[in-house]
Amino acid sequence: MKQHINKIITGNCVEVMEKFEENSIDLTLTSPPYDNLRTYKGFVFPFKQIAQQLFRITKEGGIVVWVVNDATIKGSETGTSFKQALYFKEIGFNLHDTMIFQKTNPIPQIYRKRYNGIFEYMFVFSKGKVKTHNPIKIDCLHAGLQLNGTTYKNYSKGEQKRSKMAKPVKKQKIKGNIWEYVVGKKAEDQEAKGHPAPFPCALARDHITSWTNEGDIVLDPMCGSGTTCVSAFRLNRNYIGIDMSEEYCELAQKRIKKYEMQPTLFQEDTPTYGDK
Numbered sequence: 001m002k003q004h005i006n007k008i009i010t011g012n013c014v015e016v017m018e019k020f021e022e023n024s025i026d027l028t029l030t031s032p033p034y035d036n037l038r039t040y041k042g043f044v045f046p047f048k049q050i051a052q053q054l055f056r057i058t059k060e061g062g063i064v065v066w067v068v069n070d071a072t073i074k075g076s077e078t079g080t081s082f083k084q085a086l087y088f089k090e091i092g093f094n095l096h097d098t099m100i101f102q103k104t105n106p107i108p109q110i111y112r113k114r115y116n117g118i119f120e121y122m123f124v125f126s127k128g129k130v131k132t133h134n135p136i137k138i139d140c141l142h143a144g145l146q147l148n149g150t151t152y153k154n155y156s157k158g159e160q161k162r163s164k165m166a167k168p169v170k171k172q173k174i175k176g177n178i179w180e181y182v183v184g185k186k187a188e189d190q191e192a193k194g195h196p197a198p199f200p201c202a203l204a205r206d207h208i209t210s211w212t213n214e215g216d217i218v219l220d221p222m223c224g225s226g227t228t229c230v231s232a233f234r235l236n237r238n239y240i241g242i243d244m245s246e247e248y249c250e251l252a253q254k255r256i257k258k259y260e261m262q263p264t265l266f267q268e269d270t271p272t273y274g275d276k
């Protein structure tokens with residue numbers, strides 16, 4: 001695997017992944033082309049072969065995060081996201097969690113008797129039992145609050161009072177599975193200009209810290225502007241990025257180089273969780 005580590009590789013990801021050793025990747029974080037919404041620089045998208053390669057190369061306990069949405073064609077959402085999720089299950093992955101990427105600034109839509117689409121799916125697949133989870137925590141609204149006895153209804157016995165003091169509310173709790181981000185506004189995300197559909201660096205950071213530890217290998221087989229790879233590099237993980245387009249690979253390399261050349265950016269730009 002050594003020759004592929006910390007590289008951005010131009011090519012069809014199926015052909016590139018075929019050269020990887022099996023059970024070698026800790027986390028794949030990627031976003032495929034959504035139906036035929038965009039053509040990028042021309043691409044082929046052999047979904048089933050990609051999914052099969054991902055299963056082969058993912059380590060036991062490793063994770064694949066698949067960020068995806070559907071096109072609406074002739075009045076109906078295609079359902080491609082669900083079909084893909086079920087195929088991942090069919091070939092052996094667990095559907096570990098169906099998470100939501102909610103956008104604080106969604107693209108305005110023409111009104112067609114439906115509510116504005118403001119989210120995408122983040123399907124989290126695991127190969128067997130998840131080996132790494134570093135949960136992101138958020139502050140509890142009522143931290144420290146201690147309730148006296150509470151009155152509750154027990155339907156067989158009528159109203160009862162619990163006299164024991166309840167434990168004080170914890171300072172922090174594990175974040176829920178709907179994650180909200182602003183798209184394309186932050187300076188670090190503006191660096192992806194030139195690619196039509198990058199996801200936010202904060203989204204990549206949150207998944208990378210959740211599912212990997214320092215030194216692990218993070219793959220994005222359709223890396224576009226390189227958001228996953230840049231974020232992995234900044235978090236001291238190893239990365240591998242693949243994209244069909246030479247132009248997007250150059251953009252990804254340029255983004256990574258910026259952080260290689262100015263290591264102080266690590267300190268200045270260190271992500272603060274909870275501040276999206």
Ligand SMILES: C[S@@+](CC[C@H](N)C(=O)[O-])C[C@H]1O[C@@H](n2cnc3c(N)ncnc32)[C@H](O)[C@@H]1O
Pocket residue numbers: 011012013014030031032033034040041043044045046192195197198199200221222223224225226227228242243244245248
């Ligand atoms: C939704 S974009 C990914 C954007 C990326 N997450 C980012 O933050 O910039 C999908 C990418 O998949 C690439 N692509 C499509 N089919 C591919 C294939 N078979 N092999 C490699 N890359 C492919 C396209 O060139 C495009 O850049």
